[in-house]
Amino acid sequence: MLLQDVLDDAELGIRVLHGDRAMLDRPVLRTCTTDMPDPTRYVSAGSLVFSGLVWHKSAEDSDLFVKHLARMGVTALAAGEALLGAVPDDVVAACIRHRLPLVSVPADMPFSRIIERLTARMSGARMDRLQNGLARQRRLLEAVADGRSIDDLLARTASEFGADAWLLTATGVCLVGDEHLDEDTVDHLVESALTAERLPHTTGDYTVLSVGAGLRDRASSWLLVVRHTGPGRADCLDAFGELAAVAALDRVRRDERRRSTWDTCDATGVVAGAATAFDASRRLVTVVARRVPVHPRAGVVTTDRLHSLRAVLCDALPGSVSALDGDRVVLTVAGENTDVGMLLRRRLSRIVPASEGTGLRIGVSATCTLGSLAGAIATATALAADDGDLPEPVSVRVAAMDSAAELFSAVPxxxxxxxxxxxxxxxxxxxxxxxxxxxxxxxxxxxxxxxxxxxxxxxxxxxxxxxxxxxxxxxxxxxxxxxxxxxxxxxxxxxxxxxxxx
The missing domain is CATH 1.10.10.2840 (PucR C-terminal helix-turn-helix domain)
Structure with missing residues (x-):
């Protein structure tokens, strides 16, 4: 059910005070009633929130109440006219400021009657969606059993609903998706997802869903991003929610393959691993990374955090070979050191909201070949070990060929x-x-x-x-x-x- 469907029910007498066409196409997933000044604990994303405005004393109260609702991702605020005779202008202004749809409920229309009517309609719609969802889930699982890739399934689901969709890592690397997402949009989407109290989370025309573990380990999480502005938005998000579960299975298989490769590299070392993965003439860059506490409550860097850092770096630099070296992660990737440094600065800065009081110190070697890899590792290690006076949560130091010592490190x-x-x-x-x-x-x-x-x-x-x-x-x-x-x-x-x- 969309918000517009609620307004179209003439018996309810509800009228819109603020909301453009796109806002009125927002789905209503549930209803709730609250008059608490801080409604955060009593509402959830997708809710149509009914309030008698008992909390209203000033414009500041209106701004705070509406800001809380907008942050929680509710669909709209339904304000009753019974207590104050009309919805105050400062409530309307707050909804405009925080881009939250606002509708008014007539004084003679009890909230209970509206909620009963909407609940009955949503129950029927929910049953239809459940049946459709089960059928869709069976089709997805059959497609997986037939060997269909997650790329194909994502493209088919997006085409079915006329939507655009992307599968991203928390570092902003696009794993699947045809349409281009500019870097600024990726920055915004990842930040919104990593700072949200729960997923799915809607920001503008985009909805971000979790894949697998969700935000349990936010820095290495996968995010399914959907852009859909047409009719049937609720069904569309249901379908992509089911696809997210299938993508989680795909990730489990990928992680198992990755762990097998990691075990081999840990046993033989990153130099031997790179010799297997890259040609002798390939231009390579070595990256050394470590976590450091930047907050008194950050605690020690545990083994789990070290493995999480390794996963994040491998997500940020696809195609890299990695190994653990004490409390450091060592990677080798094909490319030029300036390009690798720029990628790391941009992509690792995205996971700062999930840093849990720790910072990253990254050293990037000069560009080298397999023959000079050990020297490159030593250079990157020295750069990563130098904390200096660096308040930034993510510090990326890139070796420059501006000294004899750096030039010497590139010698075989x-x-x-x-x-x-x-x-x-x-x-x-x-x-x-x-x-x-x-x-x-x-x-x-x-x-x-x-x-x-x-x-x-x-x-x-x-x-x-x-x-x-x-x-x-x-x-x-x-x-x-x-x-x-x-x-x-x-x-x-x-x-x-x-x-x-x-």
Whole structure:
């Protein structure tokens, strides 16, 4: 039943005070009565709400009451004229402001009589819809058994009702859907769904339905979006509700396949997984992500949250290969690092309403190939580990080829390893046999820009000890650390060692 059907019943005498044609085509799924100043607990989406305006004392009361109703997604407000003689202008103004249809009920028409009449009509309509729904559900299940894809079922259902429909992830990636949805619309739809108290949720011409677990794990949820403005809207949403149940089965199968792939990558590592998934010449990007508490009540990052983060990242970057590394998720995906960084910023920002007090720190490597993947992982790990002074809930740091170190990270891993061994091999061998502490001293010396005094203070040894150890390094490596080119060789060799260790 539509709101217009209620107005067309002449015996009820209900007349419209605010509402255009599209508003009057809203479905009436149920009726309820409330005069509580905050009606939130007593109404639900799709309701025609009857109120005697007992709560009305001022324009502020009207605005608050109507705002609550609009937020809950009710179909319309039916205001009685018995108490005040007429519906106050500020109630009308509030409904206009919050885009909520408003109808008036004559003083001599009891709410109970209207509700009984509408309930009888809705019961008959509900039985018809139930029978139609069962028949439609049987057809959907038969289609699934025959091997029809969710793409085909969505297209057929949309065509049947003259609607547009999309299956989205919470990151806004379109899994199924022919018509283009612009990014701003996707932003709005996802935010509306993730902040709604319940689904289905209607915003403008769009209705968002949950798929499967709904909003239990909102960040990795699937959303079925329907745009339908013609007649038969209630039947249309019923049909897509049944399709959402079928889509949930499709998601279960997809998640099972994904978990099998994840288990393999966790056992072999993301480098081996990428070698299986991508050609040697393919341009790749590595992403490292971790959750960090940004709110005192966020608590620790649990295993479930880590798996949820992995699912979110795989949704945001389709076709990626992923593995867990301690408290981090490591992914490799085909593409260019600037493009991947832009996608992550846009798509991950959409799940902020579902962040539960945690933030995301994302590192994106320079573009590389399979041969330099280990170095790319080390670069992305370092970027993800640097919190800095970042209040944003989602921070995406993208490596830029604007330093020798970043350029060196793109060199194939085997060449970097050989370079590090040739430059620092004698130092490593000396420390291994004599425990001389040359390598740690060298690291601090370079970090202190070659200052003897600051190095001695940092590692708590005598100044002459630092001079002796650095002199020993120069003798073993054949490098003069007062020369810029030799110092750069040693620095890059040290960085390569750190990449191998990470």
């Amino acid at each position: 891993d085997r060449l970097r390893h050989d370079f590090a061994r040739r430059v620092l091999g004698p130092v490593l061998d000396h420390d291994l046999s004599n425990d001389g502490g040359l390598l740690p001293t060298l690291e601090v010396f370079l970090a202190c820009s070659g200052s003897w005094r600051r190095t001695a203070d940092r590692i708590h040894v005598h100044l002459n000890t630092v001079r002796y150890r650095i002199g020993k390094v120069e003798k073993l490596t054949g490098r003069d650390l007062s020369r810029l080119d030799d110092k750069l060789d040693v620095y890059l060799a040290l960085r390569s060692l750190h990449m191998q260790q990470s």
